[in-house]
Amino acid sequence: EPEVTQTPSHQVTQMGQEVILRCVPISNHLYFYWYRQILGQKVEFLVSFYNNEISEKSEIFDDQFSVERPDGSNFTLKIRSTKLEDSAMYFCASSPRQRLSGANVLTFGAGSRLTVL
Amino acid sequence: AQSVTQLDSHVSVSEGTPVLLRCNYSSSYSPSLFWYVQHPNKGLQLLLKYTSAATLVKGINGFEAEFKKSETSFHLTKPSAHMSDAAEYFCVVSDGSTDKLIFGTGTRLQVFP
Numbered sequence: 001e002p003e004v005t006q007t008p009s010h011q012v013t014q015m016g017q018e019v020i021l022r023c024v025p026i027s028n029h030l031y032f033y034w035y036r037q038i039l040g041q042k043v044e045f046l047v048s049f050y051n052n053e054i055s056e057k058s059e060i061f062d063d064q065f066s067v068e069r070p071d072g073s074n075f076t077l078k079i080r081s082t083k084l085e086d087s088a089m090y091f092c093a094s095s096p097r098q099r100l101s102g103a104n105v106l107t108f109g110a111g112s113r114l115t116v117l
Numbered sequence: 118a119q120s121v122t123q124l125d126s127h128v129s130v131s132e133g134t135p136v137l138l139r140c141n142y143s144s145s146y147s148p149s150l151f152w153y154v155q156h157p158n159k160g161l162q163l164l165l166k167y168t169s170a171a172t173l174v175k176g177i178n179g180f181e182a183e184f185k186k187s188e189t190s191f192h193l194t195k196p197s198a199h200m201s202d203a204a205e206y207f208c209v210v211s212d213g214s215t216d217k218l219i220f221g222t223g224t225r226l227q228v229f230p
Contacts, residue, residue, distance in 0.1 A: 003160075004160065009158075031216070033216065035218075035220075041222075042220050042221070042222050042223075043161075043207065043218075043220035043223075044220070045216075045217040045218065045219075048216035048217075055216060056215060056216040056217065058217070091160070091161060093161075105151070105163055105166060106163075106218065107160075107163075108153070108160040108161035108162075109160050110158065110159055110160040111160065
């Protein structure tokens with residue numbers, strides 16, 4: 001069964017450092033997403049991406065965050081200067097179509113745990 | 118605005134007994150509802166989804182959920198728990214007009230032998 005692959009599984013970084021989290025979506029999917037889950041809190045939407053553009057973002061997704069699809073397979077989330085409150089599990093997801101209803105569902109990766117010290 | 122409330126943060130059952138994980142939702146539109154499961158160190162796996170077809174939805178691993186509009190509920194059930202069902206379960210809503218899924222806070226299911 002096709003999978004969404006995320007690397008690294010766990011990253012520890014110092015506050016103020018740049019972090020890049022990587023994702024390989026399912027190959028025929030066109031829509032890509034990042035979600036995060038701070039320990040003990042809900043899974044929250046960060047951003048959706050289609051056709052090399054952000055299609056929707058949450059208020060969490062400020063100027064410190066950016067996303068990119070640098071080649072035909074990878075989808076990355078960059079945090080420019082990490083803060084303590086960025087410590088969370090970050091989930092990448094992909095879907096074949098945009099609107100999340102009907103037959104369209106998201107496939108999630110296993111997550112990347114980011115710890116900011 | 119959409120929201121999801123999972124009424125229990127932890128549920129403990131004995132193996133072979135029924136499972137009930139409760140979820141209530143709020144949505145201005147005709148919602149799509151999902152249950153996702155997360156096993157330790159694994160991704161979020163789709164268990165089942167409701168998208169305005171049959172109100173009783175069957176999913177993987179013997180789980181099912183019933184959409185009750187009058188009660189704004191989408192509770193997840195399984196007749197007989199298995200040890201492998203121990204995991205975190207998330208109730209999720211989307212109205213289909215945005216790209217966002219709205220997650221509940223999750224219910225941790227423990228299954229005792």
